[in-house]
Amino acid sequence: MMSIPDLSLCMIVKNEAQHLERCLSSVAGLVSEIIIADTGSSDSSMEIARSFGARVLEISWEGDFALARNLALQQASCPWILVLDADEAVSGWRAGVLNELLGAAHVHGYFLPFIHYVGEAASGEYVTDNVCRLFRNDERIRFRGTIHEEAASSIWALAGGTIAYAALPVHHYGYLEEELRRKDKTARNLKLIHEALRHDPASIPLQYALGTEYYQLGEYGTAADVLLPLLKSAPAGSGYLADIFLKTAYALQSSGRREEAKGVYKEGLRLFPDFTDLLESCAALLLEEGQLLEPYHLLQKALESGDTSQHYPSSSGSGTSRTSLMMGQVCERLLRYEEAADYWEQAIGFDPSCAAAWAELVPLCLLAGAESRLIALTRRNLQALPSDLLGRCVPAALNAHAWAWLQVLSAAPQLPASVQPVLRVLPELSRQHPQALDAAAALLELLREGPEQPSIHGYLWAWACRTGDAAAAGQWLASLAASRPGLAAVRHRIWGESGGGPTAQPCQRPGDPAAVPPCYADHPGPAAAPQLAFPALSYAAQLLLQAGAWSSLLTLYRNTCPTVFQWCRLPQPLLRGLIQAPVPFREQWCSIYSSYAQQSGGAAGGPAEWLLYAAIAASCGRVPQLAPAAENALRQSKSAAAAGGLSYHKLLLAAEAFPDCGLQGRIPWLLLVRTALRDGL
Numbered sequence: 001m002m003s004i005p006d007l008s009l010c011m012i013v014k015n016e017a018q019h020l021e022r023c024l025s026s027v028a029g030l031v032s033e034i035i036i037a038d039t040g041s042s043d044s045s046m047e048i049a050r051s052f053g054a055r056v057l058e059i060s061w062e063g064d065f066a067l068a069r070n071l072a073l074q075q076a077s078c079p080w081i082l083v084l085d086a087d088e089a090v091s092g093w094r095a096g097v098l099n100e101l102l103g104a105a106h107v108h109g110y111f112l113p114f115i116h117y118v119g120e121a122a123s124g125e126y127v128t129d130n131v132c133r134l135f136r137n138d139e140r141i142r143f144r145g146t147i148h149e150e151a152a153s154s155i156w157a158l159a160g161g162t163i164a165y166a167a168l169p170v171h172h173y174g175y176l177e178e179e180l181r182r183k184d185k186t187a188r189n190l191k192l193i194h195e196a197l198r199h200d201p202a203s204i205p206l207q208y209a210l211g212t213e214y215y216q217l218g219e220y221g222t223a224a225d226v227l228l229p230l231l232k233s234a235p236a237g238s239g240y241l242a243d244i245f246l247k248t249a250y251a252l253q254s255s256g257r258r259e260e261a262k263g264v265y266k267e268g269l270r271l272f273p274d275f276t277d278l279l280e281s282c283a284a285l286l287l288e289e290g291q292l293l294e295p296y297h298l299l300q301k302a303l304e305s306g307d308t309s310q311h312y313p314s315s316s317g318s319g320t321s322r323t324s325l326m327m328g329q330v331c332e333r334l335l336r337y338e339e340a341a342d343y344w345e346q347a348i349g350f351d352p353s354c355a356a357a358w359a360e361l362v363p364l365c366l367l368a369g370a371e372s373r374l375i376a377l378t379r380r381n382l383q384a385l386p387s388d389l390l391g392r393c394v395p396a397a398l399n400a401h402a403w404a405w406l407q408v409l410s411a412a413p414q415l416p417a418s419v420q421p422v423l424r425v426l427p428e429l430s431r432q433h434p435q436a437l438d439a440a441a442a443l444l445e446l447l448r449e450g451p452e453q454p455s456i457h458g459y460l461w462a463w464a465c466r467t468g469d470a471a472a473a474g475q476w477l478a479s480l481a482a483s484r485p486g487l488a489a490v491r492h493r494i495w496g497e498s499g500g501g502p503t504a505q506p507c508q509r510p511g512d513p514a515a516v517p518p519c520y521a522d523h524p525g526p527a528a529a530p531q532l533a534f535p536a537l538s539y540a541a542q543l544l545l546q547a548g549a550w551s552s553l554l555t556l557y558r559n560t561c562p563t564v565f566q567w568c569r570l571p572q573p574l575l576r577g578l579i580q581a582p583v584p585f586r587e588q589w590c591s592i593y594s595s596y597a598q599q600s601g602g603a604a605g606g607p608a609e610w611l612l613y614a615a616i617a618a619s620c621g622r623v624p625q626l627a628p629a630a631e632n633a634l635r636q637s638k639s640a641a642a643a644g645g646l647s648y649h650k651l652l653l654a655a656e657a658f659p660d661c662g663l664q665g666r667i668p669w670l671l672l673v674r675t676a677l678r679d680g681l
Contacts, residue, residue: 003095003099004029004030004031004032004095005030005031005032005080005095005098005099005102006032006078006079006080006102007030007031007032007078007080007081007082007098007102008031008032008033008034008035008076008077008078008080008081008082008137009027009031009033009034009035009081009082009083009084010035010036010037010069010072010073010075010076010081010082010083011023011034011035011036011037011072011083011084011085011086012036012037012038012039012059012065012068012069012072012085013036013037013038013039013041013045013046013049013086014038014039014040014041014045014061015041015042015043015045016041016043016045016086016087017041017043017044017045017048019086019087019173020045020048020049020086021048022089023084023085023086023087023088023089024048024049024052024054025052025089026089026090026091027082027084027090027093028052029095030090030093030095030098031082032078033055033076033077033078034049034052034053034054034055035054035055035057035072035075035076036049036054036055036056036057036072037057037059037068037069037071037072038056038057038058038059039059039060039061039068040060040061045086055075057071057072057075059071063146063192063195064146065143065145065146065147065148065149065192066142066143066144066145066146066149069083069143069149070142070143073137073142073143076137077137078137079102079136079137080102080134080135080136080137081134081135081136081137082133082134083133083134083151084133084170085172085174087172087173087174087179088114088170088171088172088173088174089170089171089173090168090169090170090171091169091170091171092168092169093168097168098168101134101166101168104164106160106162107162107163107164108135108136108138108141108155108158108161108162108163109132109134109135109136109141109151109152109155109162109163109164110132110134110135110163110164110165110166110168111130111131111132111152111163111164111165111166112130112131112132112133112134112166112168112169112170113128113129113130113167113168113169113170113309113310114128114129114130114131114169114170114172115128115169115170115171115172116128116129116172116174116175117171117172117173117175117176118175118176119176119177120176120177120178121173121176121178124316125315125316126315126316127175127313127314127315127316128309128313128314128315128316129243129313129314130165130239130309130310130311130313131150131170132150132151132152132155132163133151133170134166134168135151135155135163138158140154140157140158141154141155141158142154145196145205145206145209146192146193146195146196146206147189147192147193147196147206147209148205148208148209148212150205152239156237165310167310186213186216186217189209189213190210190213193206193209193210193213194210197210204230204233204234204235204238205238205240207226207227207229207230208227208230208234208240208244210226211223211226211227211230211244211247211248211251212247214226215227215247215250215251220250220251220252220254220255221251221255223247223248223251224248224251224252224255224257224260227244227247227248227251228248228252228260228264230244230248231244231245231248231264231267240313241271242268242271242272242275242278242312242313243312243313245264245265245267245268245271245272245275245278246268246275246277246278246281246313248264249261249264249265249268249278249281249282250281252264253281253285258285258289261285262282262285265278265281265282265285269282272312273301274301274305274308274311275305275308275312276302276305276306276307276308276312276314276318276319276323277312277313277314277315277318278312279298279299279301279302279305280298280299280302280318280322280323280326282298283295283298283299283302283326283330284326286298287330292330292333292334293334295330296327296330296331296334299323299326299327299330300327302318302319302323303319303323303324303327305319306319306320307319307320317350317351317354320347320350320351321347321348321350321351321354321357322347324343324344324346324347324350324357325343325344325347325354325356325357325360327343328340328341328342328343328344328347328357328360328361329360331343332360332364332674332675332678333640333675333678334640335640335641335644335672335675337364337368337668337671340360340364341361341364341365341368341370341373344357344360344361344364345357345361345373345377348361348377348381352381352384352385353384353385353386353389355386355388355389355392358389358392358393359392361374361377362374362392362393362396362573363396363571363572363573363674364671364674366396366400366402366572366573366576367572367573367575367576367668367670367671367673367674368668368670368671369576371400371402371404371405372404374402374405375404375405375408378393378405378408378409379408382408382411382412383412383413385412385414386414387414387415387416390409390412390414390415393409394406394409394410394415394419394423395542395571395573396571396573397409397573398426398542398546399542399545399546399571399573399574399576399577400573400574400576400577400580401430401546401576401577401580402573402576403427406423406426406427407427409423410423410424418450418453421446422443422446422453422455422456422459425439425442425443425446426439426459426546428442429443429459429463429546429547429548430546430547430548431548440460440463443456443459443460443463444460447460454479454480454483454484457476457479457480458476458480458484458539458543459543459546459547460472460476461473461476461477461480461487461543462543462544462546462547462549462552463547463549464476465494465544465547465549465552466544466547466548466549466550466551466552470495473491473494473495474491477491484536484539485536486532486533486535486536486537486539487536487539487540489531489532489533489536490532490536490537490540490556493532493555493556493559493560494552494555494556494559532560532564534564534569537556537560537564537565538569538570538571540556541553541556541565541570541574542570542571542574544556545574545577545578545581546577550581550582550585551585553585554585554588554589554592557589557592558592562596562600562604562605563605566605566606566609567605567609567612568605568606568608568609568612568673568676568677572673572674572677575612575615575670575673576670578612578616579615579616579619579670583620586616586619586620587620587622589616590613590616590617590620590622590624593609593613593616594613594625597610597613597625597627597630598627601627601629602627602629602630602633603626603627603629603630603633603634606633606681607633607634607637607639607641607642607645607676607681608673608676608677608681610624610626610630610634610645611641611642611645611669611672611673611676612669612670612673614645614649614669615669615670615672615673618652618669623649623652624649624652626646626649631646634646637676637679637681639675639676639679639681640675640679641672641673641674641675641676641679641681642672642676642679642681644667644672645667645669645672645676648667
């Protein structure tokens, strides 16, 4: 049996019954004695402490954290001391590893990686730093500082005093929003710091602590004024100079003093060239100014440095998943789509549950037609995908008609049992052959098994629209009224006032009179139609596309004002589904768009909508039309996506005029749509 380390745990506590059991349970089998200095608890903290065999000292609170901690240290009898707070807990420590560390003859103490959780508990966000809380029981090693007290300086003051690093993580929950509110820590800390500064106004650690408190409060202007002078006065070996540079630069940036911030970033990166958080933060400032290449190089360097939390204060994902995510976003703005996908996949490699990276990569791959990449990535990470992330991927696959990827997603054990049989049916529902009838029957059977499934009602409504069954469509629409009341306006635009309509007829040929929409410049739709809200329109369009109700989808487009029905506002994967629609549908879609564009005298719906039109026209083997007014609007947008689309349009025109000149090539039109949307077009 592994021997318990000869180690004393020393703590100061006041009213910590909420946390103390978690802390003491985490060190079970790792410490030989527990000494707790209580500064006046009125809850059950001391009963909990004694239940773990702790020796409890009752001490008076003098407003000095170092004094209280040192009183506890004096009672320690083991050769080594571990210091924790009640809202902290060790994780993954093993007695054998700890015994080896305590046996190192030349080491006086160890820096431990502290993981400070911030914000709301559910977010999982954290910042890290390294704190010397494990050290020899030596009367010369004591804490210094009324607040934000530390023991490292007393070790460094020893002849040959050495502090090593130990990969023994400590989780700290005291910076969570709930805890900050409960204890009003900021007000307490500011009071203590100001009182201490009154006695020692030149103290650099106290000034750093004061600036940090204002920084955490979001009072960035005040924080910058306090921290800025410390850049020249803080000693290089203090252990917190890098953090002063980071906080000062960000505080200046956030308070609008951008040029000063740039100077601090420049000097900080000269001193700490591999400080990933500083590299990232500097890149973010430059991105805000519209720069791309310099942020690209800064982030590249941050990724080369990797996780540097052992050397610098850091935050979750710096040098790993978060930096890769940010790098992908920069690459996309540079129109380096393949490289962007590589970085987002890298982010997922660091953290398979990184929802932000999946949210970027999924539409990019679907718009690029790279479904196989998503399939491979999903198979590798299927067990690690949170259920809420799956809940976003499944609709994306349905909208894009990415049936092979949907099959992989549907095998995830995290999906609710009621969802899996529905997903098996839907691919058949969209197919253009009689087997789809069996799929509709299967949906009805599922509905009998679990009637409270609005999504099935929605698909049956879309199927009724596809088959032209007005009565069934009305029935399913009525059943959706409670959850989707806005669909009544959609029904008006598909079936008209009478409730009937030629929805099941084949798509008209481009140029047919019925393909030309009426002008809705003054009216949002037919005179008697109820007002149509975009959320209902979006929901209906997705159902119709997923079920392959192409004629109804065209009718809805034709009978809706283009300022309301903007396709680029729909979920991006749906745009991939459009490209995979039957050719007659795509040709008529282009005719409707062109008619709207003629009526408006430009690009109907804006530059992004024109790029979508260009993508669909190109998929039909047609050169997209571009009126002078629309071309001018694209030029004035100053978007790289718009410029790329314009350039390729010229190439298409040249290839059409000179078919034997070898002018050819492909452009990712749908990806340009995505970039244009990110540019706010």
